[in-house]
Amino acid sequence: xxxxxQSHQFPLRKFSDxxxxxxxxxxxxxxxxxxxxxxxxxxxxxxxxNIQETEAANSAGAGAIVGTVLGVMVGLLIASFNLSSTxxxxxxxxxxxxxxxxxxxxxxxxxxxxxxxITGGSVNKQAVQSGAGETENYLLVVDNTTPEExxxxxNVLQQLKGGIPA
Numbered sequence: 001x002x003x004x005x006q007s008h009q010f011p012l013r014k015f016s017d018x019x020x021x022x023x024x025x026x027x028x029x030x031x032x033x034x035x036x037x038x039x040x041x042x043x044x045x046x047x048x049x050n051i052q053e054t055e056a057a058n059s060a061g062a063g064a065i066v067g068t069v070l071g072v073m074v075g076l077l078i079a080s081f082n083l084s085s086t087x088x089x090x091x092x093x094x095x096x097x098x099x100x101x102x103x104x105x106x107x108x109x110x111x112x113x114x115x116x117x118i119t120g121g122s123v124n125k126q127a128v129q130s131g132a133g134e135t136e137n138y139l140l141v142v143d144n145t146t147p148e149e150x151x152x153x154x155n156v157l158q159q160l161k162g163g164i165p166a
Contacts, residue, residue, distance in 0.1 A: 009039075009141040009142070009143050010141060010142050010143075010145060010150055011139045011140070011141050012024075012139075012140045012141060012142055012150070012153050012154060012157060013139070013140050013154070013157050014043065014137050014138070014139055014140075015040075015137065015138045015139075015140065016137055016138075017138075018040065018138050021040045021138045021139075021140050022040060023160070024140050024157055024160055025038050025040060025140055027156060027157070027160055028140075028142075028153055028156055028157070031152075031153075031156050033142070033149075033153060037142055037143045037144060037145065038140070038141070038142055038143075039140075039141050039143065040138050040139070040140055040141075041138065041139050041141060042136055042137070042138055042139075043136070043137040043138060043139050056117045056118075057117070059116040059117055059119060060113040060114075060116055060117035061113070062116060063112035063113045063114075063115055063116025063117065064109045064110075064112055064113040065109075065112075066112050066116075067105075067107075067108035067109045067110070067111050067112020067113060068105045068108055068109040068112070069108070070108045070112070071101075071104040071105035071106065071107055071108020071109060072101055072104065072105045072108070074104045074108065075100045075101035075102070075103065075104030075105060076097070076101055078100055078104065079096060079097040079100040079101060082096065082100070140157070
């Protein structure tokens with residue numbers, strides 16, 4: 001049986017320079033922190049984008065259209081099977097066809113929108129960035145630790161120059 005261990009990373013400090021982050025990591029190692037539980041990661045990998053920064057809305061719209069079309073097709077198929085079993089010439093079959101098709105298209109639209117919004121929520125919009133003045137920040141993180149160890153690490157890092165509290 002495979003056991004999956006969850007990781008609980010806690011950011012200790014943010015650095016604008018990777019060398020400063022590496023120096024801070026080494027300082028923590030010298031104070032007895034386990035090197036395997038410390039890491040330097042780009043801040044962009046730790047942050048989750050807002051829903052407005054993803055393709056969720058565009059995906060939901062497209063999914064609703066596809067879901068509606070598929071729902072109409074399934075609704076017509078279900079209605080045609082239902083009509084083949086009843087041979088009546090009044091207007092009831094038309095109302096039945098419309099109600100089944102409407103219901104199926106609504107379910108298809110809702111399902112398609114939800115599924116594609118969820119998948120589009122993990123896709124970042126491609127934004128044109130000038131790159132001027134933007135620098136990558138780095139986080140020094142510790143994995144699977146106690147609040148006491150976090151406080152001790154932050155005390156060590158306060159003695160160092162550079163970085164801002166995360």
